[in-house]
Amino acid sequence: MNNESPAPPATGAITPLQQMVASCSGAILTSLFVTPLDVVKIRLQAQKNPFPKGEMNLHCVD
Structure with a gap:
């Protein structure tokens, strides 16, 4: 048996x-x-057709 105490924390x-x-x-x-x-x-993956005809529908407010 080893009777040494555990090493102190560094x-x-x-x-x-x-x-x-x-x-x-x-x-x-x-x-x-x-x-x-x-x-x-997940919401983008759940859409059937997220961007129809390869276009992105971005609505910019000026």
Whole structure:
């Protein structure tokens, strides 16, 4: 049996609180930026004919 104690955490190691904050902020950023783009992609894929005759229907307001 090895009776050595575990090594102390290295200087600059990430604490569990820092890990929790990092993962929560990553999830929030994902939901704010990636999810809306995914919704647009799915809606475009669900359309039968998104751009008839190869034209894009862009409506510009001047």
